[in-house]
Amino acid sequence: MAGIHIEHVTKSYGQLTVLKDFSLDIADGEFVVFVGPSGCGKSTMLKILAGLEEATSGTIRIGGRDVTDLAPGDRDIAMVFQNYALYPHLTVRKNMGFGLKMRGTDSAEIDRRVTEAAKILGVDHLLDRRPKALSGGQRQRVALGRAIVREPQAFLMDEPLSNLDAKLRVHTRAEISALHKRLGVTTIYVTHDQIEAMTMADRIVIMRDGIIQQIANPDTMFRKPANLFVAGFIGSPGMNFFKATVAPGQGSAMVRLFGQNVPLQAPTGLSGREVVVGLRPEHIVAGEGPVTFAVTPRLVESLGSEKYIYVDVPPENRVEVAHTGGDDRRADTIIARLINPEERAGSGPLTLSFDPARLHLFDAQTHIAI
Amino acid sequence: MKRSLLHSTFLYVAVILVCALLVFPIYWLFITAISPPDQLRVLPPRFWPEIPRWNVFGDVMSDRPILLWLGNSALAALGSVLLSMTVSVLAGYSLSRFRVRGGQSLGLFILTAKMLPATLLVIPLFGIFRTLDLIGSLWSIVLAHATLIIPFTTWMLKGYFDTIPRELEQAAMVDGCSPLGAMVRVILPVSAPGLAATALYGFVLSWSDYAYARTFLTNAQTNWTANLGITTMKGEYISNWGDISAASILVALPVLLIYLFLERYLVGGLTAGAEK
Numbered sequence: 241m242a243g244i245h246i247e248h249v250t251k252s253y254g255q256l257t258v259l260k261d262f263s264l265d266i267a268d269g270e271f272v273v274f275v276g277p278s279g280c281g282k283s284t285m286l287k288i289l290a291g292l293e294e295a296t297s298g299t300i301r302i303g304g305r306d307v308t309d310l311a312p313g314d315r316d317i318a319m320v321f322q323n324y325a326l327y328p329h330l331t332v333r334k335n336m337g338f339g340l341k342m343r344g345t346d347s348a349e350i351d352r353r354v355t356e357a358a359k360i361l362g363v364d365h366l367l368d369r370r371p372k373a374l375s376g377g378q379r380q381r382v383a384l385g386r387a388i389v390r391e392p393q394a395f396l397m398d399e400p401l402s403n404l405d406a407k408l409r410v411h412t413r414a415e416i417s418a419l420h421k422r423l424g425v426t427t428i429y430v431t432h433d434q435i436e437a438m439t440m441a442d443r444i445v446i447m448r449d450g451i452i453q454q455i456a457n458p459d460t461m462f463r464k465p466a467n468l469f470v471a472g473f474i475g476s477p478g479m480n481f482f483k484a485t486v487a488p489g490q491g492s493a494m495v496r497l498f499g500q501n502v503p504l505q506a507p508t509g510l511s512g513r514e515v516v517v518g519l520r521p522e523h524i525v526a527g528e529g530p531v532t533f534a535v536t537p538r539l540v541e542s543l544g545s546e547k548y549i550y551v552d553v554p555p556e557n558r559v560e561v562a563h564t565g566g567d568d569r570r571a572d573t574i575i576a577r578l579i580n581p582e583e584r585a586g587s588g589p590l591t592l593s594f595d596p597a598r599l600h601l602f603d604a605q606t607h608i609a610i
Numbered sequence: 611m612k613r614s615l616l617h618s619t620f621l622y623v624a625v626i627l628v629c630a631l632l633v634f635p636i637y638w639l640f641i642t643a644i645s646p647p648d649q650l651r652v653l654p655p656r657f658w659p660e661i662p663r664w665n666v667f668g669d670v671m672s673d674r675p676i677l678l679w680l681g682n683s684a685l686a687a688l689g690s691v692l693l694s695m696t697v698s699v700l701a702g703y704s705l706s707r708f709r710v711r712g713g714q715s716l717g718l719f720i721l722t723a724k725m726l727p728a729t730l731l732v733i734p735l736f737g738i739f740r741t742l743d744l745i746g747s748l749w750s751i752v753l754a755h756a757t758l759i760i761p762f763t764t765w766m767l768k769g770y771f772d773t774i775p776r777e778l779e780q781a782a783m784v785d786g787c788s789p790l791g792a793m794v795r796v797i798l799p800v801s802a803p804g805l806a807a808t809a810l811y812g813f814v815l816s817w818s819d820y821a822y823a824r825t826f827l828t829n830a831q832t833n834w835t836a837n838l839g840i841t842t843m844k845g846e847y848i849s850n851w852g853d854i855s856a857a858s859i860l861v862a863l864p865v866l867l868i869y870l871f872l873e874r875y876l877v878g879g880l881t882a883g884a885e886k
């Protein structure tokens with residue numbers, strides 16, 4: 241077990257720069273999740289850590305040792321691949337023992353560790369099968385098993401759950417978390433699923449176009465997104481955005497939303513600034529509140545325990561910035577997420593409200609949180 | 611029900627026709643071998659001789675050094691396959707895995723070499739082998755056959771390696787293999803069907819060669835390959851077609867046996883690229 245230190249790593253393929261000055265300190269035993277949209281460089285960073293790709297510049301230290309120029313096999317890390325990459329010609333037992341055998345561990349010891357790991361993962365009855373005779377979930381466990389028998393300094397996992405069906409994914413997610421608690425091995429986990437990131441991570445690293453957007457624990461990520469991208473990426477459905485201009489009000493600054501003056505907990509010095517105001521769907525509630533507005537829903541989706549109310553945004557509040565959470569929402573609609581709603585909620589005109597303290601403010605030009 | 615009966619009848623008739631077309635020459639070769647010489651040119655042709663000459667195979671083997679010729683053919687084929695596979699496994703793997711400057715055009719160049727007719731290369735090769743003092747030696751056809759086999763097998767193996775996910779050797783490297791170790795311990799075993807199919811292709815190509823053997827080996831009787839040997843049985847005035855046919859069957863037999871033996875792997879090998 242060891243901490244991992246990534247210092248100023250960049251990676252270019254010819255003209256294309258896919259990682260820009262990536263620096264990150266990971267503590268011993270920490271579970272860090274890299275998350276971001278497709279193509280943002282998550283896998284590339286993981287492969288550089290594994291030694292499968294060479295960084296264009298920068299340094300990698302694992303457990304205080306500079307491994308930047310070491311071969312993958314000399315870094316003492318284990319990797320779990322998205323497609324599992326089990327050796328099809330070897331039995332489960334040999335698959336799991338392969339790494340130990342390559343390191344010259346004696347066969348009795350290999351056998352002991354493989355058996356133990358297989359028990360932990362519940363695949364001990366499959367040890368003599370070939371990978372092709374396993375289900376997707378079983379293959380996934382064997383791939384995890386191959387990583388844990390090595391007892392490496394760190395685990396690198398590249399979207400290990402994305403080939404499983406939804407139910408198995410939730411189940412295995414919990415199992416990987418439990419496994420991490422039990423073994424305490426430093427883990428870097430790549431996903432583009434923000435729910436996986438939120439539920440598993442000690443810390444989340446959100447990336448976009450090869451640049452780290454924010455490094456924080458899941459709570460902070462949700463409560464204090466560093467910029468518009470993070471705000472839109474974390475949370476489901478994603479945060480609602482409004483365009484507004486800050487105006488001086490009585491005692492505090494204010495913005496106009498839904499034709500009303502909404503006071504802000506922000507310094508009056510902001511006056512005149514163009515901002516994007518963010519409000520999470522779950523912070524809009526039914527009934528009266530500090531800021532109340534009446535709407536006629538465009539659409540209502542019911543999930544049983546909650547309802548998504550789609551509401552038109554007044555033209556002056558519509559934002560041009562693309563929504564970043566992956567769901568391409570229309571700029572002229574916001575969503576209110578009502579938890580345990582009344583059955584009739586949404587069938588006609590509706591009163592909604594929110595607390596201005598819940599509002600997030602972002603600079604309209606730089607997209608950075610204010 | 612009626613339609614499906616019609617359908618399957620049609621299918622069977624078609625299959626039988628195709629088989630008959632393919633098998634008839636072999637059958638005729640066999641009949642020619644076991645018929646007495648005077649019955650070979652009768653009209654209407656006879657489809658089974660009255661008194662089959664079963665001993666023709668034994669006779670032809672004692673008359674001619676067929677076993678020696680077969681041995682030479684086998685040596686040449688094994689040698690050229692071994693050489694070709696060594697080269698083309700490494701070349702095909704590199705073409706499949708490494709982005710080399712000009713790799714694409716190199717691949718095309720190899721493909722072009724494959725399109726040249728073998729006879730075009732006979733004369734330059736003769737010149738080279740004479741300089742190297744290899745004329746009459748089995749090495750000449752080992753090398754000559756390799757020049758035919760390597761372009762094709764390299765291309766075939768590159769295609770096969772392309773279907774194997776890169777993560778496999780990446781996993782092996784994380785597990786502690788060197789790049790070459792990953793190839794030997796993981797990629798080659800996984801490619802076994804492809805390797806078998808490719809090697810067999812090379813073997814048959816070498817085994818069935820006549821032009822090169824005729825050019826390089828004619829003056830070295832002890833090094834004659836089976837195909838070369840058989841053609842010497844054809845006389846200027848008299849040809850004993852029965853004996854020639856019997857010898858031909860003996861030459862075809864080994865390849866047939868190998869095919870039967872490897873069939874299971876071959877089918878796997880030939881379809882492996884079809885589904886990822």
Ligand SMILES: Nc1ncnc2c1ncn2[C@@H]1O[C@H](COP(=O)(O)OP(=O)(O)OP(=O)(O)O)[C@@H](O)[C@H]1O
Pocket residue numbers: 253256258277278279280281282283284285432
């Ligand atoms: N060998 C390569 N040559 C050129 N460009 C590459 C190469 N490998 C990756 N890239 C590019 O680098 C960028 C980052 O790729 P990467 O695989 O790291 O994305 P990712 O974040 O893992 O995405 P995903 O979620 O889709 O897996 C992409 O734009 C990709 O096209």
Ligand SMILES: [Mg+2]
Pocket residue numbers: 282283284398
């Ligand atoms: Mg990826």
